[in-house]
Amino acid sequence: MDSLIIEATEDSPKIVFDTTSNRFTISGESRPENAGKFYSPVINWIVKFEETLAIRKKEMKDESPLVFVFKLDYFNSTSAKYIMDILLVLKKFVDDGYKVNIEWHYDKRDDDMLDAGNEFSDTVDMKFDFIEY
């Protein structure tokens, strides 16, 4: 499956879902005018991606983890619901037997971003790697 790359705008994050390195990064600021319009294709891509993995899984014995990276400066509460949707899809990856690492990057001055990460991690019941910058 081809990688998904969406350039950042002033109100929407950069998406780099790299299928060669299996590193999937969402970074920047997220308060799109229409969050559904922005995130639906992104979520659909991840769902489709798992389908291609399901095919490859049979050929692969020793899988390296899929690394999902959240490196957001800011996200609004509407975006929060879509981030939750993405995490729920990733949770399904884990349930299906894939190894998934979630990295939550946060500005070391930004306690709210760290708290938000902890809150997501608890809610979805998945362990995050917290990385400050």
Next chain:
Amino acid sequence: MTQVSTAYEVYQFMSAKNILVAFTGHFDHLVTTSLLRNIKNKLKDLQSITGIDKKVYNILVESIENISKYSSKNTKHNIAMLLLCKGEKNFTIITGNHVLNKDVPALKERLDKVIKLGQEDLKKLYREQMLSKRTDENSAGLGIIDIAIKSKNQIKYDFKPLNEQTSFYLFQTEINIQK
């Protein structure tokens, strides 16, 4: 017509009240984006090592988005207000916008419900709303809960009745500068 002396009074008032940003107008996404760009630069100048600039920015965005979520759809009354003030001990963000009187009781109820909650209950409510089905109603609710959590619930509101149909809805958040 506004006189030069009136303009000077406005300036004096703004200086005395430490108003960093005052804006009235129609808040659409474009206006909001350019306003936020300007405010982001202003906050950057404050050179905060505590991250207060980030917190103020976060709450500001959510407050502005609340304006559009709760504004009466009547375009004639679509003029809203934003104030950002910096005192010695705290930042104050105030938004004001027109709402329909018939929507006031439900809005009041929602605000009162959030205002009386402590931090743990707020987080619980936030989690419930985040996992609940997505509607316009609860996405707006999530914003207010988010502001309450980030400001340690220093929210106040008021409704000034204007006429039989509309009221002016004021929403204020204080953010302590000291952690």
